Amino acid sequence: MSDDFDKEYDEMEAYFAFEEDFEHEYKQSKNRNKNDANSNNQGCYIATCVYGSYDCPEVWTLRRFRDYTLAKTWHGRVFIHTYYALAPTLVKLFSDTKWFKSVWKLLLDRKIKKLNDEGVINTPYQDKKW
Numbered sequence: 001m002s003d004d005f006d007k008e009y010d011e012m013e014a015y016f017a018f019e020e021d022f023e024h025e026y027k028q029s030k031n032r033n034k035n036d037a038n039s040n041n042q043g044c045y046i047a048t049c050v051y052g053s054y055d056c057p058e059v060w061t062l063r064r065f066r067d068y069t070l071a072k073t074w075h076g077r078v079f080i081h082t083y084y085a086l087a088p089t090l091v092k093l094f095s096d097t098k099w100f101k102s103v104w105k106l107l108l109d110r111k112i113k114k115l116n117d118e119g120v121i122n123t124p125y126q127d128k129k130w
Contacts, residue, residue: 045087049095050105057122061112064120067128 044066047059070076094100116122 043084043087045084045091046104047108049091050101050108055124058108058112060125061115061120061122062108063125063127065115068120071128 044054044059044062047062048054051058053059066080070080090100112122
């Protein structure tokens with residue numbers, strides 16, 4: 001009988017610890033979302049993770065592409081909104097892993113080179129409000 005009680009007690013303790021951790025994470029996430037909503041930057045979560053800054057030539061190129069190409073079409077805007085819904089979670093889950101950064105760096109480097117070759121410049125950039 002004592003073993004059953006101890007087991008149930010341990011399970012309840014684990015449940016309440018999980019609940020406290022969940023509540024803490026929820027509150028932190030809510031605060032991060034408020035801060036993101038109040039800031040001017042519009043994301044580029046994966047590129048910022050890969051290149052280490054929101055203000056670097058690679059990310060400037062991608063932000064211009066987003067604002068002047070993707071945002072002009074309905075399917076581009078759907079992509080942007082989908083990206084902003086998913087990317088923060090991906091970065092939160094995988095940003096500390098080497099494979100995540102190396103895979104995305106390879107893909108982004110190719111895209112950025114192509115964009116630069118097509119004339120998208122990589123100079124400092126202020127996000128366009130759209």
